[in-house]
Amino acid sequence: MNSWSGRRLREGAVTFAALALVFIVIAVVIETALGRSDSRIATEFMLIASMVVAIQAYVGNSGLISFGHVAFYAIAAYVAGLAAMSPSDKERITPDLPAWLMQLEAGLPAAVGLALLAVLIFAVFTGVPFSRMNASVVSAATLALLVLVHSVINLWNGVTHGPLGLVGVPDLVNTWVVLGTSLIVVAGALIYRASPWGLKLQAVRENEVAAAALGIPVAKMRFVGWVVSALLMALAGSVWALNSLAFAPSMFYFTDTFAMLAMLVVGGLGSVSGAVVGAAIITVLSELLRGLEGGLDVGGVSVPELPGIVQLATAGLILIVLIARPRGLFGNQEIGGLRPRHFALGRGRS
Amino acid sequence: MSVEQRTGLVVAGVTKTFAGLTALDDVTLRVEQGEILGLMGPNGSGKSTLVNVISGILAPTAGSVSVDGQDVTGKSAYNVAHAGISRSFQTVRLFGALSVSDNVAAVVRRPRRAVDRTVVELLERLRIGHLADERADGLAYGLQRRVEIARALATNPRYLLLDEPAAGLNDSESADLEQIIRAAADDFGCGVLIIDHDITLITRLCHRLHVLSNGRTLAEGSPDLVRTHPDVVRAYLGERAVAELASSDLTTSQEGSSGDGSEPVR
Numbered sequence: 367m368n369s370w371s372g373r374r375l376r377e378g379a380v381t382f383a384a385l386a387l388v389f390i391v392i393a394v395v396i397e398t399a400l401g402r403s404d405s406r407i408a409t410e411f412m413l414i415a416s417m418v419v420a421i422q423a424y425v426g427n428s429g430l431i432s433f434g435h436v437a438f439y440a441i442a443a444y445v446a447g448l449a450a451m452s453p454s455d456k457e458r459i460t461p462d463l464p465a466w467l468m469q470l471e472a473g474l475p476a477a478v479g480l481a482l483l484a485v486l487i488f489a490v491f492t493g494v495p496f497s498r499m500n501a502s503v504v505s506a507a508t509l510a511l512l513v514l515v516h517s518v519i520n521l522w523n524g525v526t527h528g529p530l531g532l533v534g535v536p537d538l539v540n541t542w543v544v545l546g547t548s549l550i551v552v553a554g555a556l557i558y559r560a561s562p563w564g565l566k567l568q569a570v571r572e573n574e575v576a577a578a579a580l581g582i583p584v585a586k587m588r589f590v591g592w593v594v595s596a597l598l599m600a601l602a603g604s605v606w607a608l609n610s611l612a613f614a615p616s617m618f619y620f621t622d623t624f625a626m627l628a629m630l631v632v633g634g635l636g637s638v639s640g641a642v643v644g645a646a647i648i649t650v651l652s653e654l655l656r657g658l659e660g661g662l663d664v665g666g667v668s669v670p671e672l673p674g675i676v677q678l679a680t681a682g683l684i685l686i687v688l689i690a691r692p693r694g695l696f697g698n699q700e701i702g703g704l705r706p707r708h709f710a711l712g713r714g715r716s
Numbered sequence: 717m718s719v720e721q722r723t724g725l726v727v728a729g730v731t732k733t734f735a736g737l738t739a740l741d742d743v744t745l746r747v748e749q750g751e752i753l754g755l756m757g758p759n760g761s762g763k764s765t766l767v768n769v770i771s772g773i774l775a776p777t778a779g780s781v782s783v784d785g786q787d788v789t790g791k792s793a794y795n796v797a798h799a800g801i802s803r804s805f806q807t808v809r810l811f812g813a814l815s816v817s818d819n820v821a822a823v824v825r826r827p828r829r830a831v832d833r834t835v836v837e838l839l840e841r842l843r844i845g846h847l848a849d850e851r852a853d854g855l856a857y858g859l860q861r862r863v864e865i866a867r868a869l870a871t872n873p874r875y876l877l878l879d880e881p882a883a884g885l886n887d888s889e890s891a892d893l894e895q896i897i898r899a900a901a902d903d904f905g906c907g908v909l910i911i912d913h914d915i916t917l918i919t920r921l922c923h924r925l926h927v928l929s930n931g932r933t934l935a936e937g938s939p940d941l942v943r944t945h946p947d948v949v950r951a952y953l954g955e956r957a958v959a960e961l962a963s964s965d966l967t968t969s970q971e972g973s974s975g976d977g978s979e980p981v982r
Contacts, residue, residue: 373817373832565814581794582822
């Protein structure tokens, strides 16, 4: 424990308290006040925000953009879904499953555990070459990873039910499980950020040459970040699957990848707080504008249909943020590390 | 490429060519622990290239580098760092967005005490303790140089390579730096290889000098070299100074090294 900084852990703890409060309030509101459809949106938000936090663990600390994290999400969702589905459903839609998986009707812990294991193996195999790649080509490689995994899921009919996706995934998740998942992911990302490995990866991000010359193992630190981040993604992704009951390959592709990266960019790549706040802003904006897409009447005035207004507004928001605060709303700053001067605009380059 | 069994940072016959251009030509030198060696020479004489070769950022074309008997020739910068070499950079290369204390904490290895205490002690030593929470890239230049030295010392090196640590510093900062480097050699037992153009600083600080010109060793010896060796004087102070030297009573018996380094500096 000698290498752990108490100072960094304390900052992480304060940040965790603030973010946990947000998630707890949402969960309580879901349970007490929201109707069925609004509570779905809120639950979905908690899990998507967790995934953005998971992506941040790699992208934020390494400074390398990953387009591949949705591949971990997809693998986790399919493994957890297949593990939990009833054998009779699986025999009908995914006849080529291996016998042990066909017979399995896993509960929540086993389904999530299997998803974590599958993603761990996948992350280790991809992480070894990716961590040794030149920083300028890693992003392209992660994009290839996304396309590859999507294609396999889309085409492997006997195991994944192809483009139609899985149906009949049991609902093993309630609001409190979702809350617990979010808190674990946020805590995991904050602990990693405060850890010696997180700090060393941040040093690599800032200056790779100096980091290596001062004895920081560059590839090893990138590998650790990749695997930690993948596991957090798998946790959120598997719980998402067990909350969603049915899903298809199209839900794990470019649209989701860019939506999550947009949330991260708006909030600030360098901080867990930013990931959560960015997810919140984009989600609220999307929900507010979604009503407009179909057109509506406001006090006798009819607003015409505005298809595409959500994407347009998201893109506009990204542009505004990138112009006003190029490193996102939070930059590298966590809530727990904020001092009054950070609130002044123009000092936001941190 | 035999492995040196002797102690010290040993550079033996190092040559480095870039696409036909010879940056270093058969350079041999040695730094003992606790010793401060000044590496001098005009701009473009190969000083920084030598530091980059020693620290593993560049691989030598020929020759060898060893650290206390351990051959590190052609090893990666990471491996060289773990063999006991640490360095600062000619153009400051801090972890800009990180705080001053995180810059130091990031490179500390297996601290005997808690890492926070180790960091605080180092920052106090370099008199930048009050800046611990500041972003490194927001500091004034002289302070950034100090953070670089604190960071270099944080790895507990046996040999410290300082590439122009005093460049851009004012007189009082430069005097502070001198104390810090001397303390690194005396208190930590570090061998120090220092590049600088400030002849006063170098002659006061260093036990020995090694002078390069056009990638070759021009001279090696006591700090007096810069006043007594005609080739060195020519390289640094120009022809007129050599004429003055010849007219004085000083011996010029050290003639004969391959001196065409007539490039004057500043």
